[in-house]
Structure formats: C-alpha cells, structure tokens
Amino acid sequence: MKLYYTPYTCSFAPHIVARELGLPLELRRVRLGAEARVLTDDRDYRELSPLGYVPLLELDDGRLLREGVAILRYLGDQDPAAGLSAPLGSFERAEQDQWLTYINSELHKTFSPWLFHPEYGEASVRVAGERLQPRLALVDRHLDGREFLGERFGIADAYLYTVAGWTKLLKIDLAPYRHLAAYLARLDQRPCIREALRAEREDAKP
Known part of the structure; x- marks a missing residue:
C-alpha cells in the first residue's frame, strides 16, 4: 500500500x-x-x-x-x-465512531483556520480559538482516569494524538487540560x- x-x-x-x-x-x-x-x-x-x-x-x-x-x-x-478497530456490531465500535466523528468535526475542522487557511483572517482564527476551548475540555474530562479514549489504544487515539498534537505547533497552553496533556505525553513514547x-x-x- x-x-x-x-x-x-x-x-x-x-x-x-x-x-x-x-x-x-x-x-x-x-x-x-x-x-x-x-x-x-x-x-x-x-x-x-x-x-x-x-x-x-x-x-x-x-x-x-x-x-x-x-x-x-x-x-x-x-x-x-x-483490537485497534473495535468489533463490528459492538457498542465499543459505535463509541469509537463517536470519537472519530467528534475529532473530525469538532477538533480537526476547528483547527483548520489556524493551520491551513490563513486567508480566512484574524477574526476567524479568534473564533476558532474560542470554539476550541470547550471541545478540548470535553476530551480532557473523558481522559480523567483513562489511559486511552477506549479500553485500549485504537484508531481514534491515533487521530486524537495527531489533531491534539497541533496544540504544540500553535503554542496553545494545555495547562487547563492536564489529562489531555498527560495523554499526549504518554503517546509520545509509543513505539x-x-x-x-x-x-x-x-x-x-x-
């Protein structure tokens, strides 16, 4: 491939x-x-x-x-x-799809004005930053006490690591999202x- x-x-x-x-x-x-x-x-x-x-x-x-x-x-x-992709027909697969959809529509697209569309202008970037805060907070709350989004490392974790990792490029302070910050630090070490x-x-x- x-x-x-x-x-x-x-x-x-x-x-x-x-x-x-x-x-x-x-x-x-x-x-x-x-x-x-x-x-x-x-x-x-x-x-x-x-x-x-x-x-x-x-x-x-x-x-x-x-x-x-x-x-x-x-x-x-x-x-x-x-086990990276949850079993077909299982509730775990539906949960995984829920996270894939959330990361795609609520995080990935919110980051886009910063990283990929400077032509949108400063106002768009400001709005994107405001929209991102509660969306990162939701992920942070979910990761409290969890190592991964699900029971084990899966395809949604690969996507979240990639998209949430853009906070480093944009120098977004993750101090308010300590569970997310710890999650990213753990995955940094994954082979x-x-x-x-x-x-x-x-x-x-x-």
Whole structure:
C-alpha cells in the first residue's frame, strides 16, 4: 500500500495505525497547495485526489481510498485481533465512531483556520480559538482516569494524538487540560508513533 501524506497534517494518523499493525506501507510525500505535487515523482496530485488534500491510501491493486476516517477504519479492520478497530456490531465500535466523528468535526475542522487557511483572517482564527476551548475540555474530562479514549489504544487515539498534537505547533497552553496533556505525553513514547515520526523525517531528506 502507498500512503500519500504531508508532514504535520492529519495524514499522520493512518501512518501511526499502519506502524502499530506492522502493515507494509510506502510513503509518498505530497506538497500541498494550488498545484499539489507528489514529490516522489513530481506527479500532479490532483490526478489522484481531485480536492488536493491528504491522506490518500492507494491499495496494491490500484484502488484509492480518500478521507482520513475511512482510511483509519480500513486499516484498523485489516487485523481484527489487534483490537485497534473495535468489533463490528459492538457498542465499543459505535463509541469509537463517536470519537472519530467528534475529532473530525469538532477538533480537526476547528483547527483548520489556524493551520491551513490563513486567508480566512484574524477574526476567524479568534473564533476558532474560542470554539476550541470547550471541545478540548470535553476530551480532557473523558481522559480523567483513562489511559486511552477506549479500553485500549485504537484508531481514534491515533487521530486524537495527531489533531491534539497541533496544540504544540500553535503554542496553545494545555495547562487547563492536564489529562489531555498527560495523554499526549504518554503517546509520545509509543513505539509506533516514534517510528512514524522517524520515517517521515527520513523521507524528507534529499
């Protein structure tokens, strides 16, 4: 499989999951923008992803899967015994989908004006910051006394780690969210995350 990614974006989440499961994965780095290119071969990325954003997963048979949550679920389901994707039909899977949806709609999209849309202007950034506070607080309360979002590390944790990790890039003080801060610090040490970071750094070298 090939993962089309850009550093410091949501494409890091499926990279984490693939590493955790030991799935073979080729990295294809993408330069985002009006003329998005695959840096490996200078291909026009919009030929693969018409909207020009990451992640994109290309299967060995050439089929393409877009949208981060769909990719996370697909990868997690490749090894049911590993437990990263909760069992089909279980309440735990519904809870996992609840967190995936929340992270996608309430956190990921709220961060976007800061990181990816400077053209929206300062007013939009200010509103995003105000909206983010209660949303981070909800996650923080849930993590009180918990190691992960669910009973074990799962695909939603990979997504939350990636998105909540943007607080570091934006220098957002996590002091009011001490449970979330501790959660991120624990996951910083997880081998799959360290391996994914190392691989992306190596891939960026000329």
